[in-house]
Amino acid sequence: xxxxxxxxxxxxxxxADRASDEDIAISTRIRLARNLNGLPFPSAAAPEQFRAxxxxxxxxxxxxxxLGGGAFRFDLETLLPLDAEVLFERRLASRELLRRETxxxxxxxxxxxxxxxxxxxxxxxxxxxxxxxxxxxxxxxIDELDNRLSAELDFAYDETLGYLTACxxxxxTGMRVSVMLHLPGLVLxxxxxxxxxxxxxxxxxxxxxxxxxxxNRGNLYQISNQSTLGESEPEIxxxxxxxxxxxxxxxxxxxxxxxxxxxxKLLDLVxxxxxxxxxxxxxxSEEALKTLSGARLGVDMNMFSxxxxxxxxxxFVAINPAHLQKLAGRTxxxxxxxxxxxxTVRELLRRTGSx
Amino acid sequence: xxxxxxxxxxxxxxxADRASDEDIAISTRIRLARNLNGLPFPSAAAPEQFRAxxxxxxxxxxxxxxLGGGAFRFDLETLLPLDAEVLFERRLASRELLRRETxxxxxxxxxxxxxxxxxxxxxxxxxxxxxxxxxxxxxxxIDELDNRLSAELDFAYDETLGYLTACxxxxxTGMRVSVMLHLPGLVLxxxxxxxxxxxxxxxxxxxxxxxxxxxNRGNLYQISNQSTLGESEPEIxxxxxxxxxxxxxxxxxxxxxxxxxxxxKLLDLVxxxxxxxxxxxxxxSEEALKTLSGARLGVDMNMFSxxxxxxxxxxFVAINPAHLQKLAGRTxxxxxxxxxxxxTVRELLRRTGSx
Numbered sequence: 001x002x003x004x005x006x007x008x009x010x011x012x013x014x015x016a017d018r019a020s021d022e023d024i025a026i027s028t029r030i031r032l033a034r035n036l037n038g039l040p041f042p043s044a045a046a047p048e049q050f051r052a053x054x055x056x057x058x059x060x061x062x063x064x065x066x067l068g069g070g071a072f073r074f075d076l077e078t079l080l081p082l083d084a085e086v087l088f089e090r091r092l093a094s095r096e097l098l099r100r101e102t103x104x105x106x107x108x109x110x111x112x113x114x115x116x117x118x119x120x121x122x123x124x125x126x127x128x129x130x131x132x133x134x135x136x137x138x139x140x141x142i143d144e145l146d147n148r149l150s151a152e153l154d155f156a157y158d159e160t161l162g163y164l165t166a167c168x169x170x171x172x173t174g175m176r177v178s179v180m181l182h183l184p185g186l187v188l189x190x191x192x193x194x195x196x197x198x199x200x201x202x203x204x205x206x207x208x209x210x211x212x213x214x215x216n217r218g219n220l221y222q223i224s225n226q227s228t229l230g231e232s233e234p235e236i237x238x239x240x241x242x243x244x245x246x247x248x249x250x251x252x253x254x255x256x257x258x259x260x261x262x263x264x265k266l267l268d269l270v271x272x273x274x275x276x277x278x279x280x281x282x283x284x285s286e287e288a289l290k291t292l293s294g295a296r297l298g299v300d301m302n303m304f305s306x307x308x309x310x311x312x313x314x315x316f317v318a319i320n321p322a323h324l325q326k327l328a329g330r331t332x333x334x335x336x337x338x339x340x341x342x343x344t345v346r347e348l349l350r351r352t353g354s355x
Numbered sequence: 356x357x358x359x360x361x362x363x364x365x366x367x368x369x370x371a372d373r374a375s376d377e378d379i380a381i382s383t384r385i386r387l388a389r390n391l392n393g394l395p396f397p398s399a400a401a402p403e404q405f406r407a408x409x410x411x412x413x414x415x416x417x418x419x420x421x422l423g424g425g426a427f428r429f430d431l432e433t434l435l436p437l438d439a440e441v442l443f444e445r446r447l448a449s450r451e452l453l454r455r456e457t458x459x460x461x462x463x464x465x466x467x468x469x470x471x472x473x474x475x476x477x478x479x480x481x482x483x484x485x486x487x488x489x490x491x492x493x494x495x496x497i498d499e500l501d502n503r504l505s506a507e508l509d510f511a512y513d514e515t516l517g518y519l520t521a522c523x524x525x526x527x528t529g530m531r532v533s534v535m536l537h538l539p540g541l542v543l544x545x546x547x548x549x550x551x552x553x554x555x556x557x558x559x560x561x562x563x564x565x566x567x568x569x570x571n572r573g574n575l576y577q578i579s580n581q582s583t584l585g586e587s588e589p590e591i592x593x594x595x596x597x598x599x600x601x602x603x604x605x606x607x608x609x610x611x612x613x614x615x616x617x618x619x620k621l622l623d624l625v626x627x628x629x630x631x632x633x634x635x636x637x638x639x640s641e642e643a644l645k646t647l648s649g650a651r652l653g654v655d656m657n658m659f660s661x662x663x664x665x666x667x668x669x670x671f672v673a674i675n676p677a678h679l680q681k682l683a684g685r686t687x688x689x690x691x692x693x694x695x696x697x698x699t700v701r702e703l704l705r706r707t708g709s710x
Binding site: 264265267268271272274275276278279280281282339342 | 619620622623626627629630631633634635636637694697
């Protein structure tokens with residue numbers, strides 16, 4: 001059994017926690033970019049320098065058990081490609097990390113709420129993931145981990161600029177805060193573009209589910225800070241918080257409006273989404289995201305007695321190609337995957353007793 | 356409570372019987388055109404002549420209880436338009452009968468398996484409806500009713516031509532035999548047109564669900580004889596039987612082929628149909644027929660443990676506009692009807708315990 005298999009068997013996941021505003025905010029993520037003094041940035045590093053960075057980080061994380069008792073260490077060089085994809089789909093490793101040929105690694109806490117990527121664009125990318133909308137709690141968690149790592153490692157830091165990073169857009173705090181929001185109400189009401197434009201004017205970014213451009217599969221959007229310089233971490237977080245609170249309010253209003261003026265249309269969308277998830281035998285990734293979004297909206301609006309939000313959250317991860325193939329225990333081509341995806345979703349929904 | 360309400364409350368329906376080949380053949384219908392000597396055909400009749408024909412038929416049918424104890428008599432002149440539509444949707448009255456302004460009536464046996472339309476195109480249109488594929492049984496039933504009516508009424512008959520009818524295409528036997536077939540397999544396999552062309556070459560007609568042209572909603576097709584002259588009734592029936600047996604074989608083969616080579620596609624079609632019926636909140640008549648066809652295919656192929664063919668057959672009737680409005684107890688406009696249709700279907704499927 002690979003370490004990734006162990007991770008997947010792990011029943012303790014940050015996603016299972018209850019959280020505030022979880023009906024609209026799926027998760028909160030903060031990551032910090034850090035580099036080690038005395039070593040070139042990964043983009044300019046030689047193989048032995050990658051290894052030196054990886055060893056220094058592993059030494060610090062493991063000796064001091066900075067990620068807790070049941071932490072995992074994944075060395076990308078020896079990881080099967082499918083296992084690496086699983087880490088990507090679970091948001092524990094980035095595409096950039098997966099592309100690195102030498103010395104890339106990621107340390108992950110047992111509940112996956114903490115991760116330290118090594119030799120991505122920077123020597124370290126420290127991340128915390130929390131369910132729902134929990135900016136302050138996420139900041140406390142990541143700040144503490146950063147402090148403990150600082151005590152072990154010599155981070156590149158400039159009194160004027162702040163933390164030094166490979167890409168100038170990260171210099172300063174090195175912090176990227178992002179909140180994943182589920183915004184079907186604004187999409188249905190045709191108000192999303194307006195909201196996105198407003199957010200952009202405030203210097204924040206809006207991206208799709210895996211951060212790629214404007215891809216909005218599943219009506220999932222990540223809102224994050226663009227600048228890392230000229231503001232303290234608490235200031236960045238406070239600004240993001242105000243904006244996201246407004247977006248959440250807009251989404252709630254859009255949902256109430258739909259419920260009041262277009263109740264049947266809304267119920268129909270939710271019902272059909274559920275019907276497709278529960279009864280189809282061929283399900284593409286795109287349709288799965290679309291219908292999961294519809295089902296999640298139904299759960300949020302208390303339209304289901306037997307389907308809970310965590311089952312839906314679990315499915316948002318389980319429908320991804322690498323997860324499906326791990327579950328199947330073998331490689332699945334596109335058409336097979338759509339069949340197995342439908343089966344997986346059907347069975348999970350049947351097990352939860354929902355009809 | 357109107358008589359139509361009583362009819363609808365009637366739990367005894369010919370559709371509830373089990374029948375041979377009911378997985379593909381929905382129903383068998385035979386109707387005989389008969390006219391009364393001494394009265395002009397309805398197209399040329401004066402109001403008092405319509406009434407004379409109606410009274411003569413009513414007298415014969417009712418005094419001798421030719422349609423059994425619990426028979427109904429509907430006078431179209433006094434029937435509410437919605438009630439008349441219900442009779443049409445239940446295939447107990449034709450569009451032509453509904454259009455007649457004077458003297459039109461229909462006598463219906465308690466189980467709806469027998470009907471005598473009066474003053475349609477001909478003075479009498481005697482009909483029997485049986486579930487499944489039962490040509491001989493239908494012939495025995497209608498022949499007996501015809502004989503008993505003949506003993507009471509003086510039918511226009513010519514030794515050379517046979518029964519005289521308003522339209523020359525009915526002269527002779529005055530018989531139209533039609534079998535309603537559900538042919539989703541041939542449609543999915545792209546073989547339907549070929550089969551229809553073959554049937555047409557044999558002098559038989561193929562029509563949609565209510566007999567209108569080539570409308571094929573719900574993958575339902577009626578196959579019937581075109582000619583009524585030059586062959587005896589048993590000969591017409593025997594010929595039709597051979598052809599329909601072949602169509603049923605083709606449909607079975609198409610289904611087996613799909614199950615063998617396109618199993619998931621078939622399951623997906625069935626599952627999605629069911630999912631839509633079970634979970635949508637807005638359902639058009641067209642989509643209802645399409646998805647009921649998919650669900651019926653699933654029932655036929657034993658894909659459902661808790662859904663039976665008679666529930667599906669019942670729904671094929673219940674989704675029609677007049678039936679929905681009777682159930683609602685009020686007039687429903689298009690959009691309301693789609694909402695109420697979805698609700699009716701959802702609740703019926705939930706009651707049958709299927710998920």
